[in-house]
Amino acid sequence: AQTVTQSQPEMSVQEAETVTLSCTYDTSESDYYLFWYKQPPSRQMILVIRQEAYKQQNATENRFSVNFQKAAKSFSLKISDSQLGDAAMYFCAYSAGAGSYQLTFGKGTKLSVIP
Amino acid sequence: SQTIHQWPATLVQPVGSPLSLECTVEGTSNPNLYWYRQAAGRGLQLLFYSVGIGQISSEVPQNLSASRPQDRQFILSSKKLLLSDSGFYLCAWSRLYGGSKTEAFFGQGTRLTVV
Numbered sequence A: 001a002q003t004v005t006q007s008q009p010e011m012s013v014q015e016a017e018t019v020t021l022s023c024t025y026d027t028s029e030s031d032y033y034l035f036w037y038k039q040p041p042s043r044q045m046i047l048v049i050r051q052e053a054y055k056q057q058n059a060t061e062n063r064f065s066v067n068f069q070k071a072a073k074s075f076s077l078k079i080s081d082s083q084l085g086d087a088a089m090y091f092c093a094y095s096a097g098a099g100s101y102q103l104t105f106g107k108g109t110k111l112s113v114i115p
Numbered sequence B: 001s002q003t004i005h006q007w008p009a010t011l012v013q014p015v016g017s018p019l020s021l022e023c024t025v026e027g028t029s030n031p032n033l034y035w036y037r038q039a040a041g042r043g044l045q046l047l048f049y050s051v052g053i054g055q056i057s058s059e060v061p062q063n064l065s066a067s068r069p070q071d072r073q074f075i076l077s078s079k080k081l082l083l084s085d086s087g088f089y090l091c092a093w094s095r096l097y098g099g100s101k102t103e104a105f106f107g108q109g110t111r112l113t114v115v
Helices: none
Strands: A003-005 A010-014 A019-021 A024-026 A032-039 A046-052 A064-069 A074-079 A088-096 A109-114 B003-007 B010-013 B019-026 B032-038 B044-052 B055-058 B065-070 B073-078 B087-094 B110-114
Touching (some): A003 A088, A010 A019, A024 A074, A032 A064, A032 A074, A046 A074, A074 A088, B003 B087, B019 B032, B019 B110, B032 B073, B044 B065, B055 B065, B073 B087
Antiparallel strands (some): A032 A088, A088 A109, B003 B019, B032 B044, B032 B087, B044 B055, B065 B073
Protein backbone atom coordinates (compact mmCIF):
# COMPACT_ATOMS: atom_id res chain seq x y z
CA ALA A 1 0.00 0.00 0.00
CA GLN A 2 1.13 3.50 -0.73
CA THR A 3 1.96 5.76 2.18
CA VAL A 4 2.73 9.46 2.38
CA THR A 5 4.72 10.89 5.27
CA GLN A 6 5.01 14.50 6.30
CA SER A 7 7.48 14.60 9.15
CA GLN A 8 6.94 18.24 10.13
CA PRO A 9 3.62 18.72 11.97
CA GLU A 10 4.24 22.47 12.27
CA MET A 11 6.56 25.01 10.73
CA SER A 12 6.90 28.75 10.77
CA VAL A 13 8.49 31.25 8.43
CA GLN A 14 9.14 34.97 8.52
CA GLU A 15 7.20 36.98 5.98
CA ALA A 16 9.17 37.37 2.71
CA GLU A 17 11.47 34.48 3.61
CA THR A 18 11.62 31.00 2.07
CA VAL A 19 10.41 27.78 3.65
CA THR A 20 10.57 24.15 2.57
CA LEU A 21 8.01 21.54 3.55
CA SER A 22 9.05 17.90 3.41
CA CYS A 23 7.19 14.91 2.07
CA THR A 24 8.26 11.33 1.44
CA TYR A 25 6.21 8.55 -0.04
CA ASP A 26 6.41 4.85 -0.50
CA THR A 27 5.29 3.11 -3.68
CA SER A 28 6.25 0.28 -5.98
CA GLU A 29 4.61 1.99 -8.96
CA SER A 30 6.60 3.67 -11.71
CA ASP A 31 3.74 5.83 -12.99
CA TYR A 32 2.20 8.15 -10.45
CA TYR A 33 1.30 11.71 -9.60
CA LEU A 34 2.19 13.88 -6.64
CA PHE A 35 0.36 16.93 -5.37
CA TRP A 36 0.58 19.61 -2.74
CA TYR A 37 -2.71 20.92 -1.41
CA LYS A 38 -3.28 23.95 0.79
CA GLN A 39 -6.08 24.07 3.36
CA PRO A 40 -6.58 27.58 4.77
CA PRO A 41 -8.79 28.25 7.81
CA SER A 42 -11.82 28.15 5.51
CA ARG A 43 -10.94 24.43 5.18
CA GLN A 44 -11.41 24.23 1.42
CA MET A 45 -8.66 22.16 -0.18
CA ILE A 46 -6.84 24.10 -2.87
CA LEU A 47 -4.35 22.58 -5.26
CA VAL A 48 -0.97 24.29 -5.06
CA ILE A 49 1.14 22.25 -7.46
CA ARG A 50 1.28 18.88 -9.19
CA GLN A 51 4.10 16.70 -10.49
CA GLU A 52 3.95 13.76 -12.85
CA ALA A 53 6.51 11.11 -11.95
CA TYR A 54 7.64 10.65 -15.55
CA LYS A 55 8.69 14.29 -15.76
CA GLN A 56 12.23 14.96 -14.59
CA GLN A 57 11.75 18.70 -14.46
CA ASN A 58 10.53 20.04 -11.15
CA ALA A 59 7.13 21.74 -11.27
CA THR A 60 6.89 25.46 -10.55
CA GLU A 61 3.89 27.70 -9.95
CA ASN A 62 4.82 31.30 -9.26
CA ARG A 63 6.32 31.36 -5.73
CA PHE A 64 5.79 27.62 -5.25
CA SER A 65 8.20 25.00 -6.51
CA VAL A 66 8.96 21.39 -5.75
CA ASN A 67 12.10 19.34 -5.40
CA PHE A 68 11.13 15.94 -6.76
CA GLN A 69 13.68 13.23 -6.04
CA LYS A 70 12.22 10.08 -7.56
CA ALA A 71 14.93 7.68 -6.43
CA ALA A 72 14.70 8.95 -2.88
CA LYS A 73 10.88 9.11 -3.07
CA SER A 74 10.94 12.65 -1.82
CA PHE A 75 8.70 15.53 -2.87
CA SER A 76 9.33 18.76 -0.98
CA LEU A 77 7.54 22.07 -1.46
CA LYS A 78 9.43 25.34 -1.43
CA ILE A 79 7.54 28.57 -0.83
CA SER A 80 9.51 31.68 -1.73
CA ASP A 81 8.76 35.23 -0.58
CA SER A 82 6.28 33.91 1.97
CA GLN A 83 3.12 35.93 2.44
CA LEU A 84 0.64 36.09 5.29
CA GLY A 85 -1.92 34.41 3.06
CA ASP A 86 0.31 31.35 2.79
CA ALA A 87 -0.51 30.43 6.38
CA ALA A 88 -2.44 27.16 6.18
CA MET A 89 -2.25 23.40 6.49
CA TYR A 90 -0.32 21.88 3.62
CA PHE A 91 -0.97 18.32 2.53
CA CYS A 92 1.18 16.19 0.30
CA ALA A 93 -0.78 13.66 -1.75
CA TYR A 94 0.01 10.70 -3.97
CA SER A 95 -2.01 9.09 -6.71
CA ALA A 96 -0.98 6.05 -8.72
CA GLY A 97 -1.23 6.06 -12.52
CA ALA A 98 -4.22 6.60 -14.74
CA GLY A 99 -5.93 3.38 -13.66
CA SER A 100 -6.05 4.33 -10.00
CA TYR A 101 -8.76 6.45 -8.43
CA GLN A 102 -7.33 7.05 -4.99
CA LEU A 103 -5.50 9.99 -3.53
CA THR A 104 -3.42 9.14 -0.48
CA PHE A 105 -2.72 12.10 1.78
CA GLY A 106 -0.08 12.80 4.36
CA LYS A 107 -1.15 14.10 7.77
CA GLY A 108 -0.26 17.65 6.92
CA THR A 109 2.09 20.43 7.99
CA LYS A 110 0.70 23.53 9.65
CA LEU A 111 2.54 26.57 8.30
CA SER A 112 2.53 29.82 10.23
CA VAL A 113 3.78 33.05 8.66
CA ILE A 114 5.24 35.59 11.06
CA PRO A 115 4.79 39.24 10.07
CA SER B 1 -15.36 25.95 -16.20
CA GLN B 2 -15.98 23.18 -13.74
CA THR B 3 -17.45 23.81 -10.33
CA ILE B 4 -18.33 21.59 -7.42
CA HIS B 5 -21.08 22.32 -4.93
CA GLN B 6 -21.41 20.67 -1.56
CA TRP B 7 -24.05 21.31 1.06
CA PRO B 8 -24.83 21.97 3.77
CA ALA B 9 -21.76 23.78 5.05
CA THR B 10 -22.45 22.91 8.68
CA LEU B 11 -24.76 20.41 10.28
CA VAL B 12 -25.55 19.45 13.86
CA GLN B 13 -27.42 16.20 14.20
CA PRO B 14 -28.43 14.06 17.19
CA VAL B 15 -27.12 10.56 17.63
CA GLY B 16 -29.34 8.07 15.85
CA SER B 17 -30.67 10.53 13.30
CA PRO B 18 -30.24 10.05 9.53
CA LEU B 19 -27.76 11.93 7.37
CA SER B 20 -27.74 13.09 3.78
CA LEU B 21 -24.93 15.20 2.32
CA GLU B 22 -25.11 16.15 -1.31
CA CYS B 23 -22.47 17.03 -3.85
CA THR B 24 -22.91 18.08 -7.46
CA VAL B 25 -20.39 18.86 -10.16
CA GLU B 26 -20.96 21.20 -13.09
CA GLY B 27 -19.07 21.72 -16.30
CA THR B 28 -17.73 18.21 -16.82
CA SER B 29 -19.09 14.79 -17.68
CA ASN B 30 -18.39 11.35 -16.26
CA PRO B 31 -16.20 12.58 -13.42
CA ASN B 32 -14.73 10.35 -10.77
CA LEU B 33 -16.35 11.36 -7.50
CA TYR B 34 -15.04 11.00 -3.97
CA TRP B 35 -16.10 11.43 -0.36
CA TYR B 36 -13.35 12.12 2.17
CA ARG B 37 -13.51 12.62 5.91
CA GLN B 38 -11.06 14.72 7.85
CA ALA B 39 -10.98 14.23 11.62
CA ALA B 40 -9.65 17.07 13.75
CA GLY B 41 -5.89 17.53 13.33
CA ARG B 42 -5.57 14.67 10.87
CA GLY B 43 -5.26 14.08 7.16
CA LEU B 44 -7.95 13.06 4.78
CA GLN B 45 -9.40 9.57 4.77
CA LEU B 46 -11.06 8.31 1.60
CA LEU B 47 -14.52 6.92 2.37
CA PHE B 48 -16.06 6.23 -1.04
CA TYR B 49 -15.34 6.76 -4.68
CA SER B 50 -17.41 6.34 -7.81
CA VAL B 51 -16.38 5.99 -11.44
CA GLY B 52 -19.91 6.02 -12.85
CA ILE B 53 -23.63 6.08 -12.12
CA GLY B 54 -24.53 3.42 -9.59
CA GLN B 55 -20.90 2.37 -9.15
CA ILE B 56 -19.68 2.85 -5.59
CA SER B 57 -16.49 1.58 -4.00
CA SER B 58 -16.08 1.68 -0.24
CA GLU B 59 -12.67 2.09 1.29
CA VAL B 60 -13.47 1.93 4.97
CA PRO B 61 -16.15 -0.17 6.70
CA GLN B 62 -18.38 2.23 8.57
CA ASN B 63 -21.78 3.52 9.40
CA LEU B 64 -22.01 5.45 6.15
CA SER B 65 -23.08 4.72 2.59
CA ALA B 66 -22.85 6.56 -0.70
CA SER B 67 -24.94 6.70 -3.83
CA ARG B 68 -24.60 8.20 -7.29
CA PRO B 69 -28.06 8.56 -8.77
CA GLN B 70 -26.90 10.84 -11.59
CA ASP B 71 -23.64 11.35 -13.44
CA ARG B 72 -22.67 14.48 -11.53
CA GLN B 73 -24.38 13.87 -8.21
CA PHE B 74 -22.87 12.09 -5.24
CA ILE B 75 -24.66 11.57 -1.94
CA LEU B 76 -23.30 10.51 1.43
CA SER B 77 -25.85 8.97 3.78
CA SER B 78 -26.34 7.31 7.10
CA LYS B 79 -29.43 5.70 8.58
CA LYS B 80 -28.33 6.28 12.17
CA LEU B 81 -25.50 8.64 13.07
CA LEU B 82 -22.93 7.80 15.71
CA LEU B 83 -20.88 10.24 17.77
CA SER B 84 -17.80 8.99 15.93
CA ASP B 85 -19.27 10.21 12.62
CA SER B 86 -18.47 13.79 13.59
CA GLY B 87 -15.91 15.39 11.33
CA PHE B 88 -15.31 17.44 8.24
CA TYR B 89 -16.56 15.82 5.05
CA LEU B 90 -15.19 16.76 1.67
CA CYS B 91 -16.52 15.87 -1.75
CA ALA B 92 -14.12 15.89 -4.67
CA TRP B 93 -13.98 15.10 -8.37
CA SER B 94 -11.30 14.19 -10.86
CA ARG B 95 -11.09 12.77 -14.35
CA LEU B 96 -8.81 11.42 -16.99
CA TYR B 97 -8.02 14.03 -19.59
CA GLY B 98 -6.07 13.12 -22.70
CA GLY B 99 -4.71 10.01 -20.99
CA SER B 100 -3.43 11.99 -18.05
CA LYS B 101 -5.06 12.15 -14.68
CA THR B 102 -6.22 15.48 -13.40
CA GLU B 103 -5.86 16.45 -9.80
CA ALA B 104 -8.81 16.22 -7.43
CA PHE B 105 -10.95 19.33 -7.05
CA PHE B 106 -12.65 19.73 -3.72
CA GLY B 107 -15.91 21.18 -2.53
CA GLN B 108 -16.03 23.53 0.40
CA GLY B 109 -16.77 20.79 2.88
CA THR B 110 -19.42 20.03 5.49
CA ARG B 111 -18.68 20.24 9.17
CA LEU B 112 -20.81 17.57 10.83
CA THR B 113 -21.25 17.53 14.57
CA VAL B 114 -23.15 14.63 16.08
CA VAL B 115 -24.47 15.41 19.54
